[in-house]
Amino acid sequence: MTNPAAAAAETHAEESAREYLAFTLGREEYGIDILRVQEIRGYESVTRIANTPEFIKGVMNLRGTIVPVVDMRIKFRLGEAVYDQFTVVIVLNIGGRVMGMVVDSVSDVTTLVPSQIHVAPEVGTALDHQYLIGLGTLGERMLILVDIDKLMNSTDMGLIEGMAA
Amino acid sequence: MTIDMSQFYQVFFDEADELLAEKERLLLVLDVSAPDPEELNAIFRTAHSIKGGAATFGFSDITDVTHILETLLDRIRKGEMALTGEHVDAFLAAKDVLDMLMAGHRHGSSVDRDAAVAVCQRLQALADGSAAAPAAVADTVAPASVPDADAEPVADTDDNFRFRVELPQVPERDVEALATELALLGSVSRETLPDQRTVFNLVTTEGRDNIVAICAFVLDPDALKITAANPAGTSADIAAPTAVAASVEPPPVVAPPAPATAEPAAEATPATGENRNWGRRATDREPVNAESSSIRVGVEKVDQLINLVGELVITQAMIDQRIGALDPIAHERLLNSASQLARNTRDLQEAVMSIRMMPMDYVFSRFPRMVRDLAGKLGKKVEFVTRGAATELDKGLIERIVDPLNHLVRNSVDHGIEMPEKRRAAGKGEAGTLTLSAAHQGGNIVIEVSDDGGGLNREKILAKARQQDIPVSDTMSDAEVWQLVMAPGFSTAEVVTDVSGRGVGMDVVKRNIGAMGGNVEIRSVPGSGTTISISLPLTLAILDGMSVKVGDEVYILPLGYVVESLQPAPVDVKEIAGQGKLVKVREEYLPLIPLYQIFDIEPAFADPSQGILVILESEGKKAALLVDSLVGQQQVVVKNLESNFRKVAGISGATILGDGGVSLILDVSALLRSSRQLSSDPVFF
Known part of the structure; x- marks a missing residue:
């Protein structure tokens, strides 16, 4: 028999455990909430949109839906922006809006409980502090957890009406 | 009356239900201490729209409540009165009463008139300030709120x-x-x-x-x-059949409780039970079972179908491309099947698209009654004429055109057409003519509301504009002055009437039409009338496009804007220092818009005499667009770029090509509008 308090704590921990999709940009490993990820697919022909920032690669056809694609490697100057058969696009669905995000590679899905997530330091990451949830530790690995909703809806990304100049 | 209005009741009820739900939602999220003006405006508009609809159908009890509601909201919206929690409570109570009145008209359920009167008084008291004189209340709501003593007759x-x-x-x-x-x-x-x-x-x-x-x-x-x-x-x-009619506006004194009368009536007429939801008049006059000849299907389902068929068309085009490379003799049977597939796909697409098309009659036939009632109310004589009622328009557009047209027709009757004496004095016939017409014009449908009334008064509009701090000058052209009428909050009507004159009309009209991708144009001649012309794309879903190539990129030009394409002789291209280039086409000089420059593309030909010029025309302006080559002409399924992305200058949408790639559709009006700025400022986006 386990004591009730411990059992309760365990359930609580399980409840608040969340799954994150881990991907790499340059030498850093990032994580985003798996529930925001619709699918992962290869990079294929993207139509350029004139007069947009360089990191907005353009739009692609995702089974009949026109989806904008951003390249995180260009946006955050991480890694090299090469496009080949290994280039990966993470298709996100944020508040009903579908968008694609090019990253270096996708590694796995990991489960983190709140105790594994630490407050991110003010400095030292390519992403602005306000877009981070924290740092997730998993043995030797460290995931930079990104608040993808906030990031994609931000003025910085220029994906949303009105905010972009 | 020969027009059967019952077919539109359901539409009104559905719309009103949505509006009421929207209003409740807005009221509930409203921050009383610091209300968002946009939200207040939105709430105001819901009340206004319901009032308009109710007036069209002659539901005077609903009109009465919304009119007072609107007056109060208007004052709050204009900042003449601070919003309090008490207001919100009263608005919510009014919403419930409207729900009840609506249900009364819809299902013949019993209506608590006292509640309606109480809400009217409560709203009126708020509108008059806290200490409202009861007399004033009675005055304003007189027609509806004296029911008990002398109730509506049977x-x-x-x-x-x-x-x-x-x-x-x-x-x-x-x-x-x-x-x-x-x-x-x-x-x-x-x-x-x-x-x-x-x-x-x-x-x-x-x-x-x-x-x-x-x-x-x-x-x-x-x-x-x-x-x-x-x-x-x-x-x-007063036998069973009429009891149903009576139950809609149940006279509290004369008739027995409504449900009791409604029941036997339902049994008496066999079809009544099934048709009840279609509005009361349907039960009276259309015993035919409407369910058997049509199905009500959610618009999302139809849209999904259209999307899927669009995909099918693309897939079919891909197959066509692949098998084009095969040896026709060895694969004869495959090729035959493929061409049959192509035919079937086209037919299917046409059939599916036609689901969304509806005749304009659906909208037009709402108006004769409204015009007649309004004219009667105002003591005017109006002859109402419709033309082109069979013209078909996308259902999505047709539903959204109702409100704007409602406003325009009201305006015309209220302000456009003069009183009979005045008309006689001006040497015109006593009865004014109000014409509602629809016609196809190129890729557009043009809907016009015209009257032979007094026309717009230029001086009055300018004076009013100055009063409202809208920048104007005496040298403005007539067309520019008429556009002022559509500025937010603008109204030249001297009195706020039940009919119109609150100034919400025209700006809402303009905004609604703009949101549908259309334009509003006003033509007016003093003394002989005003025409308001709305031009809308036929359907939002499919477009006849011409694909053009610049560098490696393919863009789609909506064919409706394309006049011709040509390759100019070098001598016909003139450069104006610092002003860009002009090209001479048959004794006409047109500004030249180099697409490669606008979209920052490496072109195959920068010299206009080597590339192709596509002459475009929009809103009476012409320009020549320089591209590398023409690719072809095809029907494309328009996809919204903004559903997942933001608006992009110069681009109106996107489509999927036969190879599965995305191509952007050019916003020709925007390109032409900016062609002048382009000459002085090359990076105008």
């Missing part, structure tokens, strides 16, 4: 009401005038009382309000005594 077998209108002492001339006016409402008989006063006995389908409204032109409505006349014999006629 309808006779033909849906007619009998009224006894007792006039005060008035000159014979006025009595004659009134007799003529009232005769428009129904049959009138006249008798004279011993004290020389006149009494009209009126049999009409109209409500008490309209009688009061007409008499108000001649005499003080308070001095008027209108009673529901029930001559011997009529009461006996």
